Amino acid sequence: MAAVILKDGSRREYPQPVTPLAVARELSQRLAAEAVVAKVNGVLWDLNREMPAEAELELLDFENPEARNVYRHSTAHLMAQAVRQLYPGVRLAIGPAIEDGFYYDFDLDKTFTPEDLVKIQARMAELARANQQIERRVLSRDKALALFREQGEDYKVELIEALPEDAEISLYQQGDFVDLCAGPHVGSTGRLKAFKLTSVAGAYWRGDEHQPMLQRIYGTSFPKASQLEEHLALLEEAKKRDHRKLGRELDLFSLSEEGPGMPIYHPNGVVIWNELLKLWREEHGKDGYLEIRTPQILNKRLWERSGHWDNYADKMYFTEVDETPFALKPMNCPGAMLWYLTSHHSYRDFPLRSAELGLVHRHELSGALHGLMRVRAFTQDDAHIFMLPSQIEEEVGGVIELVDRLYKVFGLEYKLELSTKPEKFMGTEEQWEAATSALMRVLEKRGIDYKINPGDGAFYGPKIDFHILDSLKRGWQCATIQLDFQMPERFDLTYTGEDGQEHRPVIVHRVAYGAIDRFLGILIEHFAGAFPVWLAPVQVKILPIADRHHEYCRKLAAKLQKAGIRVQADLRNEKIGFKIRQAETEKVPYMLVVGDKEVEAGKAALRTRVEGDVGQVDVKEFQERVLAEIKTRKLG
């Protein structure tokens, strides 16, 4: 006897064990056709694998994220099967599903070319058409090891050896292809309909740069061709939002060969930059931050003292002045420590919030550079908060609120991560333990969702990071809050307590935007270059129809400019359609068209970026409207 309980609570009984697929077929053909994988007693389960005697069954289709991963993972197997057939001698590593697709890592002497991808994809289509059954088998550890040793699959052997003693070792087979895999998978290769191999790239075995470099082929798959096409079209759209492309088109910034990773900001970019800082200073003023500025280069001995010399030297730039070694600052903290040391401090001063817009230089790996997102010279909106240990939770909470307040202005969504002790660290295990649990408490008390990112902390302390996605859904760290018990020791920072004794303060390092540069890159992609009025480099463009309207337009522009609006009059000898087209491509929020009718009426014809031509408006009213939008930092 076998019993199956469906999601609606109904119970079905069978004389002997059944597969989820068999049950699905009884329920409806459509369900059977669309189900990708099952969930049996809460565990993902192959559709063609017999269920235990008492099974709570749920059938998942492609819309379900877990099922989608199974579908992509099965496509990765199909690709590996094709590669194995086409390139004998290839060794397989791993092939998981990822966001929006899958990959598989291969070790092969020959390097894959784009033509190879076409060939592989064609073979995959053949194998899918053959509709081979995908079957699960469980093997003993020894047998599994023997099997993969015999096949020369060194990576699989290594994977099995790394599995815990009691782990069940399962294999999946389709035709002549066997792979070590926890599963589950779709029932047969014919279920895989629309797939595309998108790129090939190098990847280290186990993500470790000391391990061999493998070739990773990326792809994606869907049950319907239309879904695949839609996805590819979406990617094309996303590329149009790329901040590197828009940065050039909107004349915001550039990068030169002479300064890799060191952006040059053009006047339009600096307008936005300054608006960001204006908002930043307003919000930090509300929270009582004191702004400081510290030097660009400082004596080597300072960096030895801070620990950067031992922990960060490979990313630093050096110079020598009067035979004395100096370093270009990669972080602002040591400078802030010097400021703290210039006077005595009392517990009454705490929390002492010092902020600094500091330009730092870090020699990032050349292959890691990416537009404004990863650069070698960037401005951090840094702050160092000196405080009593008892003030940690409240201060960290305050920073979280400040960041949230700032990001809301832009309508940005973010995710939080808690990064723990890295391999290279200063201090003791106990200090790290205390600091990490303090950060956890703050997050949990506020009921904030977060993910733990093991080993990604700074060398001086654990941190909470805010991640924002770019147009291609790549995550970038923006704000970060880092607890630090090390700098106070290193710099022998003290304050006088209530008891009249000297004590050690605690420091929180934090950035809100993160790097202004990266944040600007994020914003360009977030708004697709169509900035809200308060950020737009040019807020209003005045477009005369003919020369005889120039005088009126000049006066109008002067008036708006005097009111504090960034306005430009396009007095070139061009037709109105041409001027409008250009203003549209520049994504200017408002255009004022002026011809005979407007001059006579003393008005202007308004055209907006979102609504198009809206007809004549009263200039005074328009001015008030724009000023209000600027003041409230209206979105959209």
Next chain:
RNA sequence: GCCGAUGUGGCUCAACUGGUAGAGCAGCUGAUUUGUAAUCAGCAGGUUAGGGGUUCGAGUCCCCUCGUCGGCUCCA
């Protein structure tokens, strides 16, 4: 840094298997005085990223350097 791809005027691209660099846009000049996403004409602009090599001859082939793009985290 590593793997792969790539690099032609400010931008987007062209130049058959090696045969002495072309176009559009932008720029400049002139004509046109224009009503909601490109008026017409002319002019100017590149030692093809840099260096070396092969060749009678290199943007095209080879080597080195530099830049750029994608990836190198998401653990069968």
